[in-house]
Amino acid sequence: MTHLETSLRELRTDHLDIWYMHARDNAAAIPDELVAAWENAKKQGKIRAIGISTHNPNAIVDRVLETGKFEALLSTYNFTVGTNSDAAFKRLSDAGVGLVAMKVMAPARPGGASNAQQMKNTGGPLAALKWAIKNPLFATTIPSMVDMEMLDENFRAMSEPYAAQDAKILAVLNEQVRPLYCRMCYQCSGQCPKGVPVPDAIRYLSYADFYGQFALGREHFMALPQEVRDVRCGDCSSCAVRCPNGVHVAERLIRAQELCA
Ligand code: SF4
Ligand code: SF4
Known part of the structure; x- marks a missing residue:
């Protein structure tokens, strides 16, 4: 209210x-x-x-x-x-x-x-x-x-x-x-062992990359819990998340973390 x-x-x-x-x-x-x-x-x-x-x-x-x-x-x-x-x-x-x-x-x-x-x-x-x-x-x-x-x-x-x-x-x-844009099907929810909310984090990057709204994307990213913001996908030797739609999940998240964290 x-x-x-x-x-x-x-x-x-x-x-x-x-x-x-x-x-x-x-x-x-x-x-x-x-x-x-x-x-x-x-x-x-x-x-x-x-x-x-x-x-x-x-x-x-x-x-x-x-x-x-x-x-x-x-x-x-x-x-x-x-x-x-x-x-x-x-x-x-x-x-x-x-x-x-x-x-x-x-x-x-x-x-x-x-x-x-x-x-x-x-x-x-x-x-x-x-x-x-x-x-x-x-x-x-x-x-x-x-x-x-x-x-x-x-x-x-x-x-x-x-x-x-x-x-x-x-x-x-x-x-x-296909490799860049999340279809928001949520099929990968919960797959990241480090707790990254993959669909949300990639969506925040889409605000910057596709909608011309970097500030909005960063604002959402910064609202994630600190422990999630601290994750660096580049530290994983391979990504546990599988996207059936062909999104390159780890690459997108590394970019999101570089831009927003
Ligand atoms: S990353 Fe892939 S599986 Fe995950 S929500 Fe986006 S389109 Fe669906
Ligand atoms: S690379 Fe994949 S498994 Fe590793 S933290 Fe990122 S989303 Fe999670």
Whole structure:
């Protein structure tokens, strides 16, 4: 509730349309007290809708539906994750939860990656946004934009159909980023014997490398427990984590630790 009051003050408003609590990636991150806070805020007229955001919809769908309180869910959804969570999205949508897609550009939009301009020139951002919005279960997306060119591109995505050429562009892009970009499938959770939360740590690096948000990535990284921040993947002779999606886990984590720790 303190966070909410801060947001209202800083936004100079008396209510929020949707109050999302972010990065709720497992059921334990949605305790009853938190749900009560959402409800209180709504009763007090400080929010209009109860929202939650997640990188792992499969892990929280049961809890979200069990509470019956959520009206909006903001989730990672892009061409690299494919259909991994489609069943969860369908259940949520059927229950009346409005779906909003985030990270829709995956690594397709310029913003820090060394090959960002090359990706842009291939039409990757346009194709990526078209891919996301062709799913009728999603009400809208937050594609991010920092200039008028991106705004124009977003309008194009809304007015042009997803075509065979877009699928080809994304297939190529998907292979290019395979070793670098975590699909957030969470299959490697708990595999690191030193306790590194691999999907989260690689995601923080993605903020820097793909979304142009180094400060945000570092802020998240620095919020990890000290013992996790102190781990150096370069000290392992081989990495115990296996990624079925082809992410070069140890290399990404070494970079994350070099950049953020
Ligand atoms: S590193 Fe690989 S296994 Fe782990 S969450 Fe990312 S895509 Fe999934
Ligand atoms: S290299 Fe692999 S096993 Fe070693 S600390 Fe890093 S993630 Fe864990």
